[in-house]
Amino acid sequence: QLREQNGYAPMVSDFESLWTRRLYGRIRDCFNRPITGVAGGRVNLLERVSKDFNNTFQFTGRVLNVLNLASYNYLGFAQSEGPCADKVEEAMHANGITQGSSRAEVGRSRQLADTEDMVARFVGTEAALIVSMGYATNALNIPTLVGKGCLIISDELNHNSLVSGARLSGATIRVFKHNDVRNLEKQLRFSIAQGQPRTHRPWKKILVVIEGLYSMEGQFPKLPEIVELRRKYGFYLFVDEAHSIGALGKRGRGVCDHFGVDPREVDVLMGTFTKSFGAAGGYIAGSRALINYLRLHSHSAVYAEAMSVPVLAQISSSMRMIMGEDREHALEGQQHLEQLAVNSRYMARRLAEMGFMTMGDPGSPVIPLLLFNPAKIPAFSRECLRRNIAVVVVSYPATSIITGRVRICISASHTREDLDYALEQFSEIGDLLMLKFHKDKVAQK
Ligand code: PMP
Numbered sequence: 001q002l003r004e005q006n007g008y009a010p011m012v013s014d015f016e017s018l019w020t021r022r023l024y025g026r027i028r029d030c031f032n033r034p035i036t037g038v039a040g041g042r043v044n045l046l047e048r049v050s051k052d053f054n055n056t057f058q059f060t061g062r063v064l065n066v067l068n069l070a071s072y073n074y075l076g077f078a079q080s081e082g083p084c085a086d087k088v089e090e091a092m093h094a095n096g097i098t099q100g101s102s103r104a105e106v107g108r109s110r111q112l113a114d115t116e117d118m119v120a121r122f123v124g125t126e127a128a129l130i131v132s133m134g135y136a137t138n139a140l141n142i143p144t145l146v147g148k149g150c151l152i153i154s155d156e157l158n159h160n161s162l163v164s165g166a167r168l169s170g171a172t173i174r175v176f177k178h179n180d181v182r183n184l185e186k187q188l189r190f191s192i193a194q195g196q197p198r199t200h201r202p203w204k205k206i207l208v209v210i211e212g213l214y215s216m217e218g219q220f221p222k223l224p225e226i227v228e229l230r231r232k233y234g235f236y237l238f239v240d241e242a243h244s245i246g247a248l249g250k251r252g253r254g255v256c257d258h259f260g261v262d263p264r265e266v267d268v269l270m271g272t273f274t275k276s277f278g279a280a281g282g283y284i285a286g287s288r289a290l291i292n293y294l295r296l297h298s299h300s301a302v303y304a305e306a307m308s309v310p311v312l313a314q315i316s317s318s319m320r321m322i323m324g325e326d327r328e329h330a331l332e333g334q335q336h337l338e339q340l341a342v343n344s345r346y347m348a349r350r351l352a353e354m355g356f357m358t359m360g361d362p363g364s365p366v367i368p369l370l371l372f373n374p375a376k377i378p379a380f381s382r383e384c385l386r387r388n389i390a391v392v393v394v395s396y397p398a399t400s401i402i403t404g405r406v407r408i409c410i411s412a413s414h415t416r417e418d419l420d421y422a423l424e425q426f427s428e429i430g431d432l433l434m435l436k437f438h439k440d441k442v443a444q445k
Contacts, residue, residue: 030377030378030381030382030393031393033045033046033390034046034059037080038078038079038080039068039070039071039073039078040068040071040076040079040411040413041067041068041073041413041414041415041418042067042068043065043066043068043070043071043390044063044064044065044066045066045385046062046063046064047059047060047061047063048060064385064388065388066385066390067388067389067390067414067421067422068390069389069390069391069408069409069410069414069422070390070391070392070407070409071409071411072215072275072276072409073275073409073411073413074243074246074247074275074276074340074365074409074410074411074412075246075247075252075276075277075318075322075333075336075337075340075411076278076340076411076412076413077276077278077279077314077318077321077336078278079278083317083321083326083328083329084278084313084317084318084321087313087314087316087317088311088313088314088317089310091111091309091310091312091313092309092310094309095109095111095309095310096309097308097310098305098308099306099308099309100305101305101306102301102302102303102304102305103295103301103306104301104302104303108306109306109309111312111316112130112306112307112309112312114316115130115307115312115315115316116128116129116130116283118316118319118320119283119315119319120285120291121323122253122319122322122323123245123253123254123263123271123283123285124253124256124262124263124264125263125264125269125285125286126286126287126288127285127286127287127288127290127291127292128283128284128285129141129284129285129291129295129298129301130282130307131281131282131283131298131301131304132280132281132300132305132306132307132308132311133280133281133282133300134161134242134272134273134280134281134282135160135161135164136161136282136300136304137161137270137272137281137282137283137300138159138161138162138165138240138270138282139161139164139165139168140165140168140298140299141165141298141300142162142168142169142207142209143165143168143169143170143299144293144294144297144298144299145169145205145207145236145238145294146171146204146205146207147169147170147171148170148171149171149203149204150169150171150172150203150204150205150206151171151172151173151174151191151203151205151206151207152166152169152171152172152173152174152206152207152208152209153174153175153176153187153188153191153206153207153208153209153235154173154175154176154209155175155176155178155209155211155214155221156175156177156178157178157211157214157216157217158209158210158211158240159211159215159240159242161240162209162211162240166209171207172203174187174191178214178217178219179219179221179222181222181229184226184229185233188206188229188233188235191203191206192233205236206233206236207235207238208226208229208230208235208236208237208238209238210223210226210237210238210239210240211240211241211242211244212239212240212241212242212243212244212245212248212254212255212271213241213243213244213248213255213364213366215243215366215407216366216368216399217360217368218359218360218361218365218366218367219359219360219361219364220248220255220258220361221239221255223239223255223256223259223261224259224261227261227265227266230265236267236268237265237266237267237268238266238267238268238270239266239268239269239270240270241255241270241271242270242271242272242275242282243275243365243366244258244271245271245272245275245276246275246276246277247275247276247340250337251322252276252322252333252337254269256269263285264287266286267286267287267290268284268285268286268290269284269285270282270283270285271283271285273311273314273315276318276322277314277318278314278318279311279315279318280311281307281311281315318333320333321333322334322336322337335412336412337412339412340412341363343365343411343412343414344363344364344367344410345363347367347408347410347419347422347423348360348362348364348367350419350423351367351369351408351423354423354426354427354430354436355430356369356370356426356430356435356436356437357369357370357435357437358370359405365409365410365411366407366408366409366410367407367408367410368394368405368406368407368408369405369406369407369408369426369435370403370404370405371393371404371405371433371435372404373402373404374395374402376404376433376435377393377395377404377406379433380393380406380429380435381393383425383429383432383433384406384429387425387429389421389422389425391406391407391408392406392407392409393405393406393407394406394407408422
């Protein structure tokens with residue numbers, strides 16, 4: 001029934017693509033696995049009936065308790081008990097789950113106002129706006145900032161939510177090569193007639209959009225160089241800190257903290273609470289003028305449900321712990337940060353020593369391990385699951401077809417035993433699938 005019928009295209013029309021038909025269909029059991037319980041350092045997966053090709057969720061009844069290297073639970077705050085969970089429970093009893101209106105209607109709850117102030121303080125800006133979904137934070141706020149007659153210059157590997165926001169905005173979009181500052185400058189020179197006064201530029205505004213940590217590559221942006229370019233060419237800079245906030249920098253304040261860049265050098269700092277804070281939603285932080293403008297004009301603020309108060313409780317309690325402001329748990333946040341940094345470096349170093357081809361900058365909590373051959377993607381994932389480990393495998397369209405990879409997400413909640421167990425298993429799988437490159441070559445690098 002997927003073929004063309006009645007002279008118009010079928011509703012589900014993507015099925016003919018080579019990728020979907022030949023590859024994705026065969027490896028879909030590696031994705032979208034049914035889980036129960038908290039996706040913390042370990043997670044329960046329900047075993048599916050093999051050949052459940054229609055994705056109908058038929059289970060064998062077996063629960064697999066696996067080591068979770070698949071969630072973005074960087075600081076280990078995704079939990080169902082402990083100080084944050086207590087605050088969430090209290091907030092739920094006091095406020096329920098929903099306010100049943102956008103902030104522009106019934107109003108902004110006290111907790112929302114307080115958490116927005118806290119986010120601004122944490123990030124180092126004047127003000128912040130919280131949005132109930134991370135994806136929509138990008139998709140709906142970029143169009144509020146730029147539109148027709150404006151230019152967006154975007155890193156080629158930017159997340160889909162940034163691409164959606166750019167397309168929705170109606171601005172002209174140009175793409176620069178991933179993390180290539182020279183290429184970005186070339187695009188800027190090309191876009192701005194040199195020597196013209198700023199008022200004579202052909203664009204109303206120019207917005208350069210990058211990420212604080214590229215989650216498919218584990219790479220940091222060249223922030224100090226891009227900030228230099230911002231001074232030279234006078235564009236606005238938008239940084240998506242979904243993966244870097246809470247995870248990078250000595251104080252966990254993200255990519256600016258990591259590079260020692262003043263956050264006020266970035267015009268728009270966006271981030272999500274889904275990763276390091278074990279919560280949900282996103283934020284935009286920046287000058288008071290910017291945030292006041294977004295509060296009035298952003299569709300995410302005017303037309304979408306305000307953030308649920310129990311979720312705000314998770315955000316504010318975990319953030320307070322990271323900032324060391326929770327007296328009872330004063331050291332815990334800092335310990336989580338240090339543990340994440342130690343775990344990430346340990347994993348990356350040991351994988352490289354074993355001869356795996358890994359990507360990413362030192363200290364990145366996401367460690368991609370390259371598989372190259374698409375056939376090895378499901379094999380790696382299934383071998384891991386057989387050994388009670390969950391990993392994320394990624395390939396086209398999130399990466400190019402020949403650079404498919406496993407993404408290992410490190411958390412502060414992983415113990416050294418967890419990591420050593422995973423390394424031992426990866427080593428065996430690496431031999432089985434011939435993924436190890438000659439150790440001498442790695443040593444020379
Ligand atoms: N930006 C980036 C860079 C992301 O990786 C993601 C999701 N992983 C988002 C935005 C969307 O955030 P959320 O999942 O919280 O909706």
